[in-house]
Amino acid sequence: MTDKQKVTLTVNGRREEHWVEPRRLLADFLRHDVGLKGTHIGCEHGVCGACTVRIDGRTARSCLHFAIAVQGSEIETVEGLSEDGRLADLQKAFHDAHGLQCGFCTPGFLLTAEEFLAENANPSLDDVREAMTNNLCRCTGYVNIVKAVARAAGLEQEEAGHDR
Missing domain, CATH: 3.10.20.30 (Beta-grasp domain)
Structure with missing residues (x-):
């Protein structure tokens, strides 16, 4: 023992x-x-x-x-991430952009995105995509996850919605 x-x-x-x-x-x-x-x-x-x-x-x-x-x-x-039970801006962006399905991977994406956004004040959409490659999601095609992070970064939604 x-x-x-x-x-x-x-x-x-x-x-x-x-x-x-x-x-x-x-x-x-x-x-x-x-x-x-x-x-x-x-x-x-x-x-x-x-x-x-x-x-x-x-x-x-x-x-x-x-x-x-x-x-x-x-x-x-x-x-x-949240204070007093209220969603943080990043969590709200994930909610609003439907950046989750089953939600299993979401905590990891949120913390990864939070660090990325803190270190990158004006990221490009390609920067967002690259930053999110360190986490895996089995349910989505990552499009809405990228949209959520782009929304939190203040990027235009039309631009963020285009898939490559």
Whole structure:
């Protein structure tokens, strides 16, 4: 039996302290110990992006990090995007542009898009498309996801709607 270790993280601005096995993945820590179900586990290999969170301000795949390895870090999950239960502008853009179907991949896309938009004040549509290639969606053709991010970036909707 493995001895548990104490992990202390700040998750969405709130201090979380739990005793976990050293092999506990950050994704499992967030879902099972903290109770935040927005971080999804898809491929468990860091490929799909469904488990994307922010670790100390940078997006990362939470299925690739042990909880103890990020001891003391600040973690932001999709639940941290909205304030007081209101949708953040990016979440509203996804809603308005129908940038989701089943929703499984949406948390990862939202955090990826949030970081992208914070780093790119005036992205082109091609920039948006390129940024969204790091996450996988099994339901959509990505058109509405790109529309949603383009809308959040302030790009013209007619331009964003054209498929290549």
